[in-house]
Amino acid sequence: MPDTTIQDTSPQDGAYNYGYLDEQTKRMIRRAILKAVAVPGYQVPFGGREMPLPYGWGTGGIQVTAAIIGREDTLKVIDQGADDTTNAVSIRRFFARVAQVATTTHTAEATIIQTRHRVPETPLTDGQILVFQVPIPEPLRMLEPRETETRTLHALSEYGVMQVSLYESIARHGRIAKTYNYPVMVNGRYIMSPSPIPKFDNPKLDRSPALQLYGAGREKRIYAVPPHTPVKSLDFDDHPFEIETWTESCALCGSTESFLDEMIVDDTGKRLFVCSDTDYCESRR
Amino acid sequence: MSAPLLSARGVGKRFGGRVACHDVSFDLWRGEVLGIVGESGSGKTTLLNCLAGRLLPDSGSVTYETKSAGSVDVHRLSEARRRLLARTEWGFVNQDAREGLRMGVSAGANIGERLMAVGARHYGEIRGQAADWMTRVEIDVERLDDRPNTYSGGMRQRLQIARNLVSNPRLVFMDEPTGGLDVSVQARLLDLLRGLVEGLHLSVVLVTHDLGVARLLTHRLMVMQGGTVVEQGLTDQVLDDPQHPYTQMLVASILPV
Numbered sequence: 187m188p189d190t191t192i193q194d195t196s197p198q199d200g201a202y203n204y205g206y207l208d209e210q211t212k213r214m215i216r217r218a219i220l221k222a223v224a225v226p227g228y229q230v231p232f233g234g235r236e237m238p239l240p241y242g243w244g245t246g247g248i249q250v251t252a253a254i255i256g257r258e259d260t261l262k263v264i265d266q267g268a269d270d271t272t273n274a275v276s277i278r279r280f281f282a283r284v285a286q287v288a289t290t291t292h293t294a295e296a297t298i299i300q301t302r303h304r305v306p307e308t309p310l311t312d313g314q315i316l317v318f319q320v321p322i323p324e325p326l327r328m329l330e331p332r333e334t335e336t337r338t339l340h341a342l343s344e345y346g347v348m349q350v351s352l353y354e355s356i357a358r359h360g361r362i363a364k365t366y367n368y369p370v371m372v373n374g375r376y377i378m379s380p381s382p383i384p385k386f387d388n389p390k391l392d393r394s395p396a397l398q399l400y401g402a403g404r405e406k407r408i409y410a411v412p413p414h415t416p417v418k419s420l421d422f423d424d425h426p427f428e429i430e431t432w433t434e435s436c437a438l439c440g441s442t443e444s445f446l447d448e449m450i451v452d453d454t455g456k457r458l459f460v461c462s463d464t465d466y467c468e469s470r471r
Numbered sequence: 472m473s474a475p476l477l478s479a480r481g482v483g484k485r486f487g488g489r490v491a492c493h494d495v496s497f498d499l500w501r502g503e504v505l506g507i508v509g510e511s512g513s514g515k516t517t518l519l520n521c522l523a524g525r526l527l528p529d530s531g532s533v534t535y536e537t538k539s540a541g542s543v544d545v546h547r548l549s550e551a552r553r554r555l556l557a558r559t560e561w562g563f564v565n566q567d568a569r570e571g572l573r574m575g576v577s578a579g580a581n582i583g584e585r586l587m588a589v590g591a592r593h594y595g596e597i598r599g600q601a602a603d604w605m606t607r608v609e610i611d612v613e614r615l616d617d618r619p620n621t622y623s624g625g626m627r628q629r630l631q632i633a634r635n636l637v638s639n640p641r642l643v644f645m646d647e648p649t650g651g652l653d654v655s656v657q658a659r660l661l662d663l664l665r666g667l668v669e670g671l672h673l674s675v676v677l678v679t680h681d682l683g684v685a686r687l688l689t690h691r692l693m694v695m696q697g698g699t700v701v702e703q704g705l706t707d708q709v710l711d712d713p714q715h716p717y718t719q720m721l722v723a724s725i726l727p728v
Contacts, residue, residue, distance in 0.1 A: 342551045346558075346588025353583055354576045356594055357616045422594040 205252045206284040211235055215253035215408070219399060222410035227372030228340070229323050234406035238280075243273055245403025247300050247319035248280070254315065254399070255281060255298060260288045262296035267304040267445065267462030274302075291465050303366075305387040307444045307466035310396035312413070318381040320402040323409065325369045325379040345377050348420060356425055365430065371418045372411055380417075386429045386445045391417040434459040439470035474536050476501050476642060476674050477522065481531035484517050491517035492698045494531070501641070504668060504675040506689030506706065508682060508721070514698040515678040516646055522676060523563055523644045524553045538641065558585050562635030566647035568627035571634070572619045578605065578630055579615045585638040604633040609663060625656035629663065636667065645677045649684055661687050682725055686710055694718045 203209060211233070218232035237245040255261065261281050265274040269291040277300060278289045290296050293308040300317040310316060326336045329347045339345065348369055355363045368385035372378045380391060381400060391398065391411060398411040411417060421427040435442045437458045444466055446459040461467035475498035482495045492514035499505050507515045520526040522533055524545045533545040538560060545553065557563070565571040572581050582601040583591070591597050602612050608629040619627050628648060635643060648664065649657045665688060668675055679685055685692055686706060693703040694715065702715040713719045 338550070342554060344554065344588065346584050349587035349592070350573070350576055350580045350584050353587065353594065353597065354580045357577050357579055357598075421592075423592050424595050 202284055204285060205255050206237075206280075207235065207249065207252045211249075212253040215249055218408045219250065219253065219410060222399070222408050223397070223412050225376075226411050226415050227376030227378040227409060229407040229409045232406055232408050234403050237403065239276070241404040242321060244277060244300070244302060244319040246401030246405075246408070247302070247317050247403075248277060248401075249403060250317050250399050250401035250408060251277075251281065251298060251300050252285070254317075255285045255287060257286060259285075259297045260290050260295055261285075262290050262293060262299045262465075263301075264299065264304060264306065264463075264465075265302045267306075267447075268464045270464060292469075293465055303382055303384075304445070304462060305383055305390045307461070307463040308469075309390075310394055312395045314396040316394075316396050316398045318383075318398065318400040320379065320381040320400045320407070321404070322367075323379055323400065323402040323405050323407040325367075325377050340376060343375065345371075348377055349422075352420060352422065352425075356422070362421065362425060362427070368427075369420050371420060373415050374418075377420070378409060378411075378417075384430065384445055385419065385427075388417070388419045388427070389429065393417070432459060436461045436467060439467045441467070441470060474542060475499055476503075476536050477676070478534045479522060479531065480534075482518065482521055482528045482533060483530040484514075484521055484526060484528045490514075490698045492521070492695070495693075495700055496531075497693060497700075497703065499642075499674055499676065501674055502672045503691065504673075504677060504689045506685040506692045507676065507678045507695060508680060508685050508692060509695035510721075511680060513695040515680075515695055518695070519644055519646055519676060519678045523561065524548075524557065525563075535642070558588055559638050560641050562632075562638075562640040562643035564628075564631055564635055564643060564645040564648045566650045568619070568624070568631045571631045572627060574618065574620045577616045577618055578610070578622070581619060581630060581634050582637050584634065589638070600637060601633075604637050605630075607636075607667070608633040609659075623656075625652050625660060628652065628660060632664070632667070636671065636673075639671070640673070642674045642676070645675060647679055647681075648677070649679070649681065657684075664688060682710060682721065694721065 215232055218230045222230045235249060237248055239245060263274040263278040265271040281287055282289050293306040298315045298317060302319045324336055326339060329351055330336050352362050366384045367379055367382045368388055370378050370380050370388060380388060393414050393416060395413050397413055400409045419427040432446050436446060438460050441461055444461045444463055447462045449458045451458050477499040480496050483493045484491045495518055509515050521528040527546055534542050535545050536542045579598055579601040582604050583597040586597050602615055605612050605615055610626055610629055619630055649660055677689055689706045692706045692709045693700050696717045702709060702718045710722055713722050
């Protein structure tokens with residue numbers, strides 16, 4: 187069924203500017219992105235705009251995408267690895283309307299991938315851009331409540347407190363129990379929150395050929411990891427960083443290498459493990 | 472002995488029109504414990520904060536003889552270097568242990584923080600050192616993984632001391648370390664402090680209003696009143712033969728038990 191609203195919001199009729207945001211705003215966001223790329227891992231403040239979705243649903247990611255998207259782009263949007271969840275579907279439709287871009291669910295075909303909570307299983311390539319939606323950009327937030335102090339800590343590279351939190355985790359649980367939003371050191375300089383992706387995905391950030399952009403709408407921060415930048419997950423010498431493993435394989439595609447979601451499928455508590463990355467899973471069936 | 476470890480020249484600080492301390496000068500040598508006594512509001516804590524680089528004085532200078540980089544003007548250092556100094560060569564013991572500790576993390580993490588801040592990345596070694604320091608400040612090692620908010624006041628204070636001493640500082644600033652503790656706990660803490668100061672050859676600047684603490688711990692004493700130093704000298708000399716009327720009053724006001 188043709189979507190008539192595409193014509194309604196074309197740039198000619200003046201309802202919305204191309205890509206929803208006005209050109210001044212895009213320029214401001216692009217400046218922030220350029221700065222973020224120039225200083226990998228550093229959080230650049232920007233003048234976040236109201237977007238037609240609530241905070242926490244991806245306002246940061248959607249602004250970054252709106253600022254970089256062009257007619258030739260192909261957009262993929264994933265939420266928890268899936269292309270067909272509500273948030274992913276609405277953001278994809280939003281950009282199909284306001285930017286008239288082609289959309290896809292195939293990782294390899296996309297030029298821009300906006301994501302929440304996952305990095306696709308299919309390895310990214312040169313020229314692709316991964317846009318993360320970030321709820322809390324400050325990795326030190328839960329350890330140091332004062333914003334002025336966290337900025338000083340970043341400026342002076344004083345990261346003892348981050349290590350303290352990992353120490354505490356081992357002391358309490360016998361291992362580093364953090365499984366998502368696992369802090370990373372970018373380019374040997376800034377500690378960065380990788381957004382709430384599972385730590386399973388952390389190794390994919392390291393020296394990735396794709397550009398990674400992180401947008402936090404509520405906190406109005408943008409940060410970035412340029413292609414091929416070293417990203418190291420923090421750990422101890424005697425408690426090295428490890429990713430999750432499963433004894434099961436995906437019930438649909440049989441993969442033993444992807445991140446699996448556990449689902450309870452009936453009232454008797456029967457469990458099923460399936461790939462969280464729907465595109466990856468479908469391509470293997 | 473070459474240069475004094477810490478030397479203050481004409482240090483003054485005012486808050487608006489109110490003078491907190493005025494024209495304070497002294498030298499502190501290695502292994503020496505200097506006491507600053509005086510009544511509440513006499514500028515002791517302000518002076519201590521100025522010395523420790525936590526407050527910028529309006530006049531005067533504070534020079535510190537570093538381990539390897541010669542003497543530095545504490546207030547002209549970059550913030551990065553001053554903070555590095557503060558967590559390696561210095562210690563700061565607050566009156567309220569809650570200000571000096573991370574109450575949300577275990578005692579081991581509290582002690583290990585300085586080690587991790589300067590790059591220690593071996594969990595087992597950090598924990599070993601933390602346990603060692605727990606023993607040295609007489610806290611049961613079994614409490615290593617407990618949070619300080621489950622500790623008593625005296626234990627918290629000892630933990631705070633361990634947290635500061637783990638980096639082998641040369642100079643420790645103490646602001647009423649025994650304040651708010653009951654007398655028997657105070658006595659044990661004083662014993663502990665005296666042992667540590669002697670054993671580690673620490674230099675200490677100790678602020679207190681308690682002349683008993685000053686008598687037990689300090690070698691030299693500065694008496695402050697209204698922001699100025701009214702009398703200074705060897706502790707025994709000042710306490711046994713006070714010259715200034717205010718010091719005489721202070722000494723006379725100790726309750727005989």
